Amino acid sequence: MNKITNHQLYRLIIAHFAEIIREPAVIFWGVVFPILMAWGLGIAFTKKGDVNIKLSLVKVITEQDSVHETKLAGYLATNGNKKDSTYTIDLKNEKLGNVNLTFYETSWLNAYTMLKKGKVSLIIEDKATDTKYHFDPANAEAKTAYQLVANLASYGSAFYGVNQSGIVPLTMTGTRYVDFLIPGLLAMGIMMACSWGISYTIIDRRSKKLLRRMVATPMKKSNFLLALITARFTMNVAEALLLFVFAWLYFGTKVQGSWPALMVLFLAGNIAFSGISILISSHTANPEIGNGIINALVTPMMVVSGVFFSYHNFPDWTIPVIRYLPLTMIADGFRSIFNEGAGFADVWLEALVLTSIGTVSFIIGLKIFKWY
Amino acid sequence: MTDLEYIVDVRHVKKSFKDVHAVKGVNLTIKPGEFLALLGPNGAGKTTLVEMIEGIQHPDEGEIFIAGKQWKNHQHELHQMIGLSLQETRFMDKLTAWETMRLFASFYKLDTVRVDEVFQLIGLEEKKKAYVNNLSGGQRQRLALGVALLNKPKILLLDEPTTGLDPNARREIWNILLDLKKGQKTSLILTSHYMEEAEFLCDRIVIMDQGNILVEGTLQEILTLGGGHHSLDELFISLTGRHLYE
Ligand SMILES: Nc1ncnc2c1ncn2[C@@H]1O[C@H](COP(=O)(O)OP(=O)(O)O)[C@@H](O)[C@H]1O
Numbered sequence: 001m002n003k004i005t006n007h008q009l010y011r012l013i014i015a016h017f018a019e020i021i022r023e024p025a026v027i028f029w030g031v032v033f034p035i036l037m038a039w040g041l042g043i044a045f046t047k048k049g050d051v052n053i054k055l056s057l058v059k060v061i062t063e064q065d066s067v068h069e070t071k072l073a074g075y076l077a078t079n080g081n082k083k084d085s086t087y088t089i090d091l092k093n094e095k096l097g098n099v100n101l102t103f104y105e106t107s108w109l110n111a112y113t114m115l116k117k118g119k120v121s122l123i124i125e126d127k128a129t130d131t132k133y134h135f136d137p138a139n140a141e142a143k144t145a146y147q148l149v150a151n152l153a154s155y156g157s158a159f160y161g162v163n164q165s166g167i168v169p170l171t172m173t174g175t176r177y178v179d180f181l182i183p184g185l186l187a188m189g190i191m192m193a194c195s196w197g198i199s200y201t202i203i204d205r206r207s208k209k210l211l212r213r214m215v216a217t218p219m220k221k222s223n224f225l226l227a228l229i230t231a232r233f234t235m236n237v238a239e240a241l242l243l244f245v246f247a248w249l250y251f252g253t254k255v256q257g258s259w260p261a262l263m264v265l266f267l268a269g270n271i272a273f274s275g276i277s278i279l280i281s282s283h284t285a286n287p288e289i290g291n292g293i294i295n296a297l298v299t300p301m302m303v304v305s306g307v308f309f310s311y312h313n314f315p316d317w318t319i320p321v322i323r324y325l326p327l328t329m330i331a332d333g334f335r336s337i338f339n340e341g342a343g344f345a346d347v348w349l350e351a352l353v354l355t356s357i358g359t360v361s362f363i364i365g366l367k368i369f370k371w372y
Numbered sequence: 373m374t375d376l377e378y379i380v381d382v383r384h385v386k387k388s389f390k391d392v393h394a395v396k397g398v399n400l401t402i403k404p405g406e407f408l409a410l411l412g413p414n415g416a417g418k419t420t421l422v423e424m425i426e427g428i429q430h431p432d433e434g435e436i437f438i439a440g441k442q443w444k445n446h447q448h449e450l451h452q453m454i455g456l457s458l459q460e461t462r463f464m465d466k467l468t469a470w471e472t473m474r475l476f477a478s479f480y481k482l483d484t485v486r487v488d489e490v491f492q493l494i495g496l497e498e499k500k501k502a503y504v505n506n507l508s509g510g511q512r513q514r515l516a517l518g519v520a521l522l523n524k525p526k527i528l529l530l531d532e533p534t535t536g537l538d539p540n541a542r543r544e545i546w547n548i549l550l551d552l553k554k555g556q557k558t559s560l561i562l563t564s565h566y567m568e569e570a571e572f573l574c575d576r577i578v579i580m581d582q583g584n585i586l587v588e589g590t591l592q593e594i595l596t597l598g599g600g601h602h603s604l605d606e607l608f609i610s611l612t613g614r615h616l617y618e
Pocket residue numbers: 389392393394412413414415416417418419420421
């Protein structure tokens with residue numbers, strides 16, 4: 001009669017868990033997608049393949065010019081390969097990675113079309129006497145292209161190959177892009193799983209009047225929420241482990257710091273986002289509004305919290321704000337444990353703040369929670 | 373407790389949503405074992421009234437006694453005593469009928485013995501392992517009814533349990549309820565659009581419109597009271613100028 005399997009908390013956890021694992025979309029977004037993302041981005045930024053840069057070359061020859069060839073085109077014609085109206089030239093450097101430059105000789109009009117379509121990032125106005133470069137200096141790729149072509153025009157292709165001994169490529173674990181990425185993805189996984197898995201579930205059940213039906217029984221309300229969080233947390237642990245094991249096997253990702261500290265921070269992150277998820281789903285019964293609320297919470301943090309790239313490129317005044325966003329605290333903490341050998345001493349404050357955010361949100365959420 | 377005259381006693385209950393007066397001062401009593409039908413068109417206030425009795429909504433004015441107790445200080449006891457199905461509840465799609473029933477059974481500290489009993493009662497044994505979203509409308513309503521019956525409630529409140537069902541599926545539900553009536557241990561409040569349902573199942577009929585009770589009594593009483601009408605629909609037209617079910 002009093003078997004644990006008849007207990008309401010147990011049955012609620014089982015029910016929530018069954019719902020999670022029986023939904024193929026949940027498995028895809030929670031398990032497969034993060035691994036695909038780690039794999040795709042990890043490869044894209046790690047592989048030493050050749051870089052291809054494409055440019056538009058507009059020749060401007062005036063009648064006063066004594067020669068019949070422009071400056072850069074003349075160089076390319078003798079030193080590169082020409083095919084139809086396309087010149088190619090390869091810059092070689094084993095350490096830096098090779099660069100293949102492709103110049104499309106074309107009209108002004110067409111050059112601008114190519115620029116607008118993103119096919120090229122730089123237009124070269126090539127004359128007999130000098131060469132002008134049209135590009136957006138704020139575009140890093142265009143800037144690189146400019147520097148390469150300008151050097152090429154002045155010094156020839158050999159400039160790129162010099163000083164190879166002075167370059168030391170970082171391939172050590174902890175310094176590659178994947179080492180930056182994996183902790184970020186783990187942090188993002190917590191946020192996404194809680195906000196969709198908890199908030200959306202609550203809103204959906206409210207809209208289907210299931211919450212109302214459940215609280216019209218002797219069910220304890222706290223058990224319902226506790227079970228939802230527990231089932232979600234169990235799933236989050238599994239998702240994180242799978243991603244980690246993949247990264248470990250495929251990229252050789254290692255935790256250089258303290259495992260217990262990592263676990264505590266993981267738990268604190270889950271508490272933070274579980275609490276926030278309860279808070280944001282405490283009122284609405286409309287899944288579309290819920291969708292909007294969740295996106296409004298999640299999207300800004302995805303962009304600014306440095307999951308995929310460092311937030312240090314944002315303006316200085318934003319950094320203090322960004323640093324204390326929940327997702328940033330988790331991602332930064334994970335990174336320092338993974339890559340810098342950090343331990344409790346380095347992340348206890350973050351863990352404490354995250355736990356407090358979660359607890360306060362949970363309490364407020366519960367106060368204003370609408371069961372009907 | 374058994375010597376109480378009324379198992380449900382609703383006194384001068386009012387409820388408004390902003391400027392909509394959903395229930396405008398209703399009095400209603402139900403005797404132990406009595407089956408009562410609450411008829412009325414959409415928007416009459418049936419759901420609001422029933423949900424106030426269920427403790428889900430709270431009256432703006434007036435009082436509700438269930439077995440002599442009020443919701444505000446006897447929540448736990450009253451939850452044990454009532455069983456209900458809401459208008460249009462959807463259970464979790466990816467749980468089986470069995471898992472759904474076990475989940476609700478756990479809220480009442482009931483074990484699988486009772487769950488099995490209820491499946492037999494609602495004739496859904498062969499669907500125990502089916503996911504809720506693979507059940508037909510009628511099967512879902514029977515599941516909802518089963519959930520309502522788990523705790524052997526003294527008072528059963530069913531909000532439009534047969535709306536949208538075909539005649540066969542409706543029959544199945546009626547038969548379950550008729551069996552329950554024979555047991556004489558349960559009072560029923562059932563809301564409906566269907567006059568046949570009220571005639572077939574219930575001892576007493578209450579007709580509501582626009583938040584008020586228009587007439588109440590046995591079928592015979594209200595038909596003669598209305599001046600010898602042949603059907604409830606005819607009576608309703610003569611009272612309001614509209615059809616009961618549109
Ligand atoms: N939560 C609510 N907010 C606003 N109006 C409501 C709400 N619930 C019911 N109403 C209104 O109260 C009236 C009675 O509704 P209801 O009790 O659902 O009637 P019935 O169940 O008889 O169809 C309707 O006019 C309905 O629109």
